[in-house]
Amino acid sequence: MQIDLNGKRALVSGSTGGIGLAIARGLAGAGAEVVVNGRSDERVQQAIAAIRQDCPQARLTGVSADLGSAAGAQQLFAQVAEVDILVNNLGIFEPKGFFEIPDEDWQRFFEVNVMSAVRLSRHYAPKMAARGWGRVLFLSSESGLQIPTEMVHYGMTKTALLAVSRGLAETLAGSGVTVNAVLPGPTRSEGVGDFFESLAQEKGVPVSQLEQDFIRDNRPSSVIGRLATVEEVANMVVYLASPQASATTGASVRVDGGVIRSIA
Template sequence: MLIDLKGRTAIVTGSTGGIGLAIAKGLAAAGARVVVNGRRADAVERAVQAVSDAGTAPAIGYTGDLGTAEGCAALIKAHPTCDILINNLGIFEPKEFFDIPDEDWTRFFEINIMSGVRLSRAYAPAMKTRNQGRIVFISSESAFNIPVEMVHYGFSKTAQVSIARGLAETLVGTGVTVNSVLPGPTLSEGLEQMLKPAQEKSGKPITEVAAEFVMEHRPSSIIRRAATVEEVANMVVYLCSPQASATTGAAVRVDGGVISSI
């Protein structure tokens, strides 16, 4: 299958590292012109170089905090249209339910949920007019398996699945597709950082430590390891392709079989 995204402009939020960067590189490799986003100019600059190296068209950097209404408005002003919108921006933080204050619930809501709402609300109408477009929300298997160690994160991921489905139905009969993608445990920089103390203590390779983490905390995993960021990105690139034109309103799993359902 040859995926050709030449002539398409893609915006990938939170794309200076991890799954977001892998998605940006994957879209660029397929020919898309990619707008890379992050909050720090130096990180954006490095990511732009990496994405440009992976593709045929130079990537564009946009430095800004999309976890605020003002930040989203500034991005929309700078880049008023796109063909592909990847709502990847998100945060996670293990914290017991009784220790999560109102401010944390609000912060997760603004960053994980409202960033995607605001950008989709801005970019989808033009996609509908053109009868062409792709919107993807990067959710998580935690949308269905709510992690007791971070209920606020699980809540935000469930909300993304709901929004993606509702927006897909809002765009019924058009050439615009809207989907959510549900990664399982993925060996991104975030997970590596979380597992670093355990790795240093054991002296084992990070992949082995990650596999042990998966089996302890997600024992229903079928692949019995953490996924790579590229494995998640491959699914997202496909959903953005012309070949995925009949896939919309779906919650697509790249969870390694963690969710125990058929």
């Protein structure tokens, strides 16, 4: 299968690191013009430079805007009027016990993880439908189905994205625009890597051992028995963004290493 996204413009929210950066790199490698987004010019330019190392001919645009706010979204819309592929990747996470999560944290997580995706989809998807082709993707998580007790507020936002994704898919039925959610499992992203690195230093053990212990103790249902790589998640997103995925819509597609114990 040869995925060719030449002539398509893609926007990946929160794409200066981790899974978002890998998705931006994958889309650029498939020929798409990619809008890289982050909160600071420095991070955006670093991400663009990193992508160009692998894809020297990549067509890249950088937009620094905090999409966790309505004002930040408007900033982006002023610079990027239309896209063919929208990847709602922006998200934050934080381990914290349920009884220690204050109102402002619940609101912040919902604003960043859910409302950023709602605002971008509301702006770009109608224009895709008017042109008769488009792809909208939401980065949910296995935590949206198996809510982690150590961060219920995060799991709540990922469940919400599944509802938004399915509802939007049905709203756009017959338009030529597909809408899907992608559910990564435990993934060695930048944020997760930093978390394990600091924890490993605290405990005085190698990061690799800590990762293995985490899978054994916290995700024992994992079939692959390891963390996924950001590239493995990005590969699924690139496929779903392609013309070849035209019959896949309204779906929740898992890249979870088999963590979710379900046959459907």
